Amino acid sequence: MEYCKRCLYPANARPGILFDEEGVCSGCRLIETRMGMDFNEREKEFRELLNEYKARQRAKGNPYDCIIPVSGGKDSTWQVYVVKERFGLNPLCVSYNHTFNTALGVRNLTNLIEKMDVNLVRYTTAPGSAIRMAKYMLEKVGDVTWHYHAGIMTFPIKAAVMYDVPLMVWGEEGFSDLVGMYDQDDMVEFTKKKRQEHSMRGFEPEDLLDDPDCPLTAYDLAPFFYPTDEQLEEVGVRGIYMSNYLKWDGYEQTRFVMEKFGFETAQKRERTPNIYAKLDDIHANGLHDYLKYLKFGYGRATDDASMEIRWGRMTREEGIESVRQMDHVRPSDLDIFLKTSGMTEQAVMDLVEPMRDHSIWTKNSQGEWETNDSVVNHEDDEGVDAVRMPLNPDTPVIKPTKEKISRHSQTFNEQTEYVLL
Numbered sequence: 001m002e003y004c005k006r007c008l009y010p011a012n013a014r015p016g017i018l019f020d021e022e023g024v025c026s027g028c029r030l031i032e033t034r035m036g037m038d039f040n041e042r043e044k045e046f047r048e049l050l051n052e053y054k055a056r057q058r059a060k061g062n063p064y065d066c067i068i069p070v071s072g073g074k075d076s077t078w079q080v081y082v083v084k085e086r087f088g089l090n091p092l093c094v095s096y097n098h099t100f101n102t103a104l105g106v107r108n109l110t111n112l113i114e115k116m117d118v119n120l121v122r123y124t125t126a127p128g129s130a131i132r133m134a135k136y137m138l139e140k141v142g143d144v145t146w147h148y149h150a151g152i153m154t155f156p157i158k159a160a161v162m163y164d165v166p167l168m169v170w171g172e173e174g175f176s177d178l179v180g181m182y183d184q185d186d187m188v189e190f191t192k193k194k195r196q197e198h199s200m201r202g203f204e205p206e207d208l209l210d211d212p213d214c215p216l217t218a219y220d221l222a223p224f225f226y227p228t229d230e231q232l233e234e235v236g237v238r239g240i241y242m243s244n245y246l247k248w249d250g251y252e253q254t255r256f257v258m259e260k261f262g263f264e265t266a267q268k269r270e271r272t273p274n275i276y277a278k279l280d281d282i283h284a285n286g287l288h289d290y291l292k293y294l295k296f297g298y299g300r301a302t303d304d305a306s307m308e309i310r311w312g313r314m315t316r317e318e319g320i321e322s323v324r325q326m327d328h329v330r331p332s333d334l335d336i337f338l339k340t341s342g343m344t345e346q347a348v349m350d351l352v353e354p355m356r357d358h359s360i361w362t363k364n365s366q367g368e369w370e371t372n373d374s375v376v377n378h379e380d381d382e383g384v385d386a387v388r389m390p391l392n393p394d395t396p397v398i399k400p401t402k403e404k405i406s407r408h409s410q411t412f413n414e415q416t417e418y419v420l421l
């Protein structure tokens with residue numbers, strides 16, 4: 001397997017990665033362009049755009065200038081801060097509750113609406129629907145979080161139509177960041193197609209209803225039906241990404257929201273060195289990512305350490321050590337899923353079996369799957385030093401915040417059930 005000579009990504013990374021002649025991946029190159037970019041002009045453009053929508057909404061007598069989809073993660077807090085405090089808009093925050101929450105995520109969402117003093121519309125899926133959808137999609141595509149992505153990507157636009165608020169302000173255009181799918185100059189906007197292809201694995205709820213073998217009902221899938229063209233045109237809905245206009249750096253943003261608004265981090269994670277990203281849903285770094293590991297042979301430690309390396313906050317060698325220790329770890333939240341779904345671990349493994357990527361996984365003579373390579377074997381590859389990202393001395397490691405006491409008293413890794421609300 002070929003691995004990026006700067007970060008840790010393998011050539012089979014999803015959703016697709018390219019290496020240049022120096023062996024550096026498209027994700028690394030994108031961060032490089034972003035680092036050197038002057039965002040002043042973009043920021044001006046962003047301000048004008050926000051002001052235009054704000055004026056329109058206020059002329060209509062609508063109390064909301066824009067919609068901000070939020071989850072309670074670090075990015076949500078940052079987005080609301082920027083839009084409300086720095087640019088002076090009144091946002092309506094919208095959140096889709098997939099029900100597979102961590103106690104920590106719920107505390108951070110509560111903290112966000114309290115500290116920012118904003119209105120929140122939250123759609124909560126029936127817990128039974130959530131588990132039915134997770135089981136079905138696990139079987140179909142090996143993913144227990146399809147309903148999150150469908151909900152997070154669709155409910156805000158439904159709210160835009162419902163409340164007559166045309167502008168949705170999304171945070172990061174995430175695919176650019178991971179693997180450099182888009183260029184910083186593409187100025188990608190939210191579309192139905194992008195949502196369906198990248199976030200919903202190509203499935204609209206209508207497709208699932210048409211499938212006679214699918215046990216899901218319109219009630220289960222209700223928050224995922226996209227508004228009609230007429231509805232969208234009437235409101236004039238548009239979704240923009242803040243990361244196209246402002247210098248997006250999850251690390252700096254986290255430090256800021258921790259200090260200014262008391263955003264809480266995890267204490268310690270099982271499968272990643274990162275204690276500040278994707279804290280709100282219990283399976284993100286756990287079962288969801290473990291399934292990715294079982295399919296493609298790399299996990300969240302690869303993703304998160306690569307990001308740290310690209311920004312000069314971790315050496316490639318430290319990143320490789322994280323991968324060595326964490327990428328393969330069986331997540332403890334798998335037990336919560338097994339208990340709630342009534343499935344056995346073997347049944348989950350059997351479903352993953354045909355989804356293994358044979359470019360990285362091989363069955364040994366005992367019939368067990370083994371990875372046939374790892375970035376661990378590429379620590380001293382030729383050319384690594386030539387493209388090395390120097391460490392930035394101004395970026396100290398983020399230390400865990402003191403855990404707050406709430407009615408959900410378990411710590412992140414000890415949580416034994418989903419926190420619904």
Ligand SMILES: [Zn+2]
Pocket residue numbers: 004005006007008009024025026027028
């Ligand atoms: Zn790279």
